[in-house]
Amino acid sequence: MRTALPSSPLQRLRRELFSSPLDGLISIGLIGFLLAVAIALVKWALFQAQWAVLQANSTLFAVGRYPLEQQWRLWLLTTLLVGATGLSWGLLRGLPRLDRVDQLWPRNDRIAVAVVLALAVLAPLFLKLSLAIQLRWWLEAALLVATRWAAGRWALRIPPPARRLVPLIWPLLYFAGMVLISGGLGLIQVSPSEWGGLLLTLVESSFAILLCFPLGILLALGRRSELPLLRWSSVVYIEFIRGAPLITLLFLGQNILGFLLPGGLAPDRVWRAAWVLTFFAAAYVAEAVRAGLASLPKGQLEAARSLGLPLPQALIHVVLPQALRVALPATVGQFISLLQDTTLLSLIGLLDLLGTARTVMANPAFLGRNAEVYLVLALLFWCGCAALGLGSRALETRLNPTANPAR
Amino acid sequence: MTSTPASAGSAPGAVMIEARGVEKWYPNGFHALRGVDLSVHQGEVVVIMGPSGSGKSTFIRTFNALEDFQKGSIWVDGMELTDDVRNIDAIRQEVGMVFQQFNLFPHLTVLENLTLAPVLVRKRSKAVVERQALELLERVGIAEQAHKHPGQLSGGQQQRVAIARSLCMEPRIMLFDEPTSALDPEMVQEVLEVMQELAREGMTMVVVTHEVRFARQVASRVVLMADGQVVEMAAPDQFFTNPRHERSRQFLRQIA
Structure with missing residues (x-):
């Protein structure tokens, strides 16, 4: 099959959507339908929906009835998870032998960071969390990017024996997480109920x-x-x-x-x-x-x-x-x-x-x-x-x- | 160019494989081996030929317990084959095997294919094994491919890697199960040359093959199997020019 030469995006769009009258009709119909759905959804989300139900219950949705004075343990766990993620991610990119992508910041990673930052800023705003809590989420996102950046940058300086220990962080973290969540080892028990x-x-x-x-x-x-x-x-x-x-x-x-x-x-x-x-x-x-x-x-x-x-x-x-x-x-x-x-x-x-x-x-x-x-x-x-x-x-x-x- | 390695435990010419009255039935009742006898001495190259379905592959696969058998007995390098797992693993360490389909491990590099077993089974240091593996790859002529994966190599190269992989365990016996049958014609020779070289160095070899030229030049003895039995056993000259049995003549006519 003969295919067309590379052309501008607009030309390509025209060719792909309107190459024949029938194609054009189908395209216009579908575009119209999708637009209608999108407009209705946005209208509903902005003017009709009442998001107070989520704003008022955000803690309940996040952790249930986990005692308020013990929630620092979950914040600590989140921080540890974020740090470990950034570290592993950075090492993966920073050590070309581990990875096939021989680039410190490939495009997908830049997109992922953008999405994480946007979520960390927008989601707490949307949920109308208190400023203190919003700030925590920003810090978590910043920690992720910082560990990701640092681990990628200095991956090769870490001595190989230490590098091999990094994957062990995850099982350790899992057990630490279980202890943090449920208690024990000096922490107050929080019943699973x-x-x-x-x-x-x-x-x-x-x-x-x-x-x-x-x-x-x-x-x-x-x-x-x-x-x-x-x-x-x-x-x-x-x-x-x-x-x-x-x-x-x-x-x-x-x-x-x-x-x-x-x-x-x-x-x-x-x-x-x-x-x-x-x-x-x-x-x-x-x-x-x-x-x-x-x-x-x-x-x-x-x-x-x-x-x-x-x-x-x-x-x-x-x-x-x-x-x-x-x-x-x-x-x-x-x-x-x-x-x-x-x-x-x-x-x-x-x-x-x-x-x-x-x-x-x-x-x-x-x-x-x-x-x-x-x-x-x-x-x-x-x-x-x-x-x-x-x-x-x-x-x-x-x-x-x-x-x-x-x- | 002949050198016989004087390995401890067995004098030159000692019996390396002794099979007596080996009989095998497949689970479906097929009588695959009907009382096969064979002795292979150190440094010998025994070539087994025969029509397909004659049991020749099944027979050599009993030597390292890839196939079981119901009657008879087999001794390999002085050890009798039993059901005991430790006994089987011990024998397998002494017996290298090269398969028709190469059976390289596709998820490992060529070098890792060679070093896996010596490091895990013989507990030798990785650095030492790697050096030896590179020497072996040099010997079979593919040292420059050491860090590729098997899938990136041609069939002939893969089979030479498979030979090197077996040799890396330093076996005392090598079994070849139709090593060139899956190869494109132009790659057969490079594999046969490696095998020929190995024979010259004094390796004890049992080879199932249809390569007449190889059998004529390298074999100490040629064995013809048909219907699960040994029909004829003779020196290559006699076997190819003046076979005694009608079944052998018929087979030679078919492959000529």
Whole structure:
């Protein structure tokens, strides 16, 4: 097919939208429709919608009934997360061997920084947060950019042994975060029943995502094992979980998980729900990983074994790195549905984002403000899912051994 | 140019592989090996030929336990093959294997393909193994590709990397399972030359191949297998000019 020479954007637009009378008609119709929708939406957002429901309840949506005098712990955690993100991000770009993008500030990063800064300024303004709190968000955004900049700038000065320790920050941070949120080690206990909103949604989904992944890998390996008992129990588990709706499992979990798990692992409803989410997602991750394993030629394992590698090492160094790369898109798809599935927690009485929304909307003062609340909720979930999706795509290209390095 | 490495534990000419009455049934009941005997001595190059489905690949794959067997016994470098996992891993360290489909690890660089097993299994220092790996790549003529991924190499280069990868474990026996069958014709020679060089250096080799010229020039003995049995075993000159069995003559006519 012959395609046109490069031309100005206006010319290209004309060619793509109005190349024939029918094309032109369709384009005009669609543009008109989209304009109408956009105008109606803006009109509604500016003149009809009453955002007070969010402004008055922003803390509730963020952290639920987390005690006010303990909220400094969440600010500290946010700061740590922001710092670690900036550090990792900067190191990734600053060490060309880690990354295929041989540039300190590629265009995507500049866009990301612009979006973060805009959000940090506009979102608190929109929510009419007190100036003190607005200031905190600005500082968090500034910290992100500063650590990102500093880590990128001085990445090569950090001695290699120290660089290798940086990824360890994340698991450490996860445990530190759990302690900060729930208490212990000298901090006052904050019962999970007081967590809510975005905090609860993030705790539940991150716990389930982190645990369902290794569990899913083990189940997939079990399903392909040569030991009949292991194989059949994996199959039964996977098929049982995949055959049951999550909501039934959540109700079931509230009733029986207390007996099944060793004492202390599922002390209350919040943790029981987290385990159910984990066990549920693991079955689906297992199927994604199984597809990845099946995509590998048999010769890969044979070659590894014929070199004398014992089975566990052959799996860790040869089979899984390749299988997981194939399974990555489906696995992240599973993480994304997991994040969305946390909304079902509201049906078993937990105050996650949706649960909080339902209590807020039940308040007579905010009657009929459903559209505002649901719209913001949808945007929040969309942001989370988009972030997961973008991360997965970036990881996929980096893990592709045959892709040409982008330079 | 002949040099026989005097390795500890076995005098020159010692038996490296001893297979006796090996029988194998596949799970579907197919009788793939019907009592196969073979002894391979140190420094020998045994070429196994035969029509497809004759069991020759299955047979050499029993030597490093990639295939199991139901009757008979196999000794490799003085160790009898048993079900014991440690025994199998020990034997695999002594037996290198080169596959028809190369089976390089595509997610690792060429150099990492070579160093993976020696570092993990033999617990040798990475720096030492890397130096040795680079020497081996030099020997098979692709040192300049060390930091590429296998997918960026031609088939012939990949197979030479696969040979170097096996050699990096310092095996005492090398098995070749149709090493040139998946190659474009113009790349066959470069792989055969590496194998020939290896034979000259005294490596004990068992080679399943259809390359008559290689068999004539390099083999100590040629074995013809058909229907899961050894039909004929002879020196290459005799096998190719004056085979004793009708089945061998028929096979030679087919590949001529």
